[in-house]
Amino acid sequence: MLIGILQAGHAPAGLVPGDAGYSRLFQDLLAGHDFTFRTWNVVDMEFPDGPGDADGWLITGSRHGAYEDLPFIAPLEDLIRAIRENGRPLVGVCFGHQIIAQALGGMVEKYAGGWAVGRSDYNWQGSPLALNAWHQDQVTRLPDGATRLATSTFCENAALAYGDTIFTVQAHPEFDRDQLAALIETRGAAVEPDRLDRARALLDEPVDNDRLAAMIGRFFREGVAA
Structure with a gap:
């Protein structure tokens, strides 16, 4: 199964070994799930011909x-709407989670409560789950047809499903300890100092990236977002 990665930004220096970009992190996250990958740098206006x-x-x-x-x-x-109409499975992470919601009629805004950074706890359909976060923007109004899968005290709409073809998550299952540490050093200036200190203190605590990788893999193969 070929997964097209739509790279919506460039990783800061030092975040990904060899400066391979965010695409490499997702390929590593989904290794072992029998996928192949191709990357389009949409942030640089490099787009596929279409959903097919x-x-x-x-x-x-x-x-x-x-x-x-x-x-x-x-x-x-436009591509998001075309993919939805075509019925191909679509996953969005952080910005991806937000731009999909916006494209389908939702709203994205800067959160007045500031930044979510580092290990964060989520209620995922009644079960606890921990992931690394790095965002201030949030989905503040759901599009029609969106179902909330996860929430937290800081982020109400932390994961969403749209039927059996779209699955999105606000946190970063592709970020491990090293990526979080690199973000703290390269992009931490805008974040409240106490939140950076908390993120540093939790760097070595476990997160559930493997669980999210399994969810994403199952979603691509079976259309089940849970």
């Missing part, structure tokens, strides 16, 4: 906001 260019799609994180007036935003929203 891959069997499933994944939109990465980005330092950009879904609501920003940038050249790649509108065509990416």
Whole structure:
């Protein structure tokens, strides 16, 4: 199964070994699930011809906001709607989670409560789950047809499903300890100091990236987002 990775931003230096970009993190996360991958750098206006260019799609994180007036935003929203209409499975992570919601009629805004950074606890359909987060923007209004899968005290709409073809999550299952540490050093200046201190203190605590990888793998293969 070919997964098309739509890379919506460039990773800061030192975040990914060899500066391979966010796409490499997702390929590593989904290793062992019998997928092949192709990457389009949509942030640089490199787009596929259409939904049929891959069997499933994944939109990465980005330092950009879904609501920003940038050249790649509108065509990416058009592609999201085309993928949905086509019925190919689509996964969104962080920015991907937000831009999908926006493209389908939801709203994304900066959260007045500041940043979520580091290990965060979620209620995932009644079960606890921990993932690394790095965001201030949030989905604040759900599109029609979206179902909430996970929430937290800091992020109400932490994971969403749209029928059996779209699955999105606000946190970063592709970020391990090293990526979080690199983000703290390279992009931590905008974050409240006490939250950076908390993130540093929790760097070595376990997170449930493997559980999310299994969910994403199952979703691509079977259309089950749970």
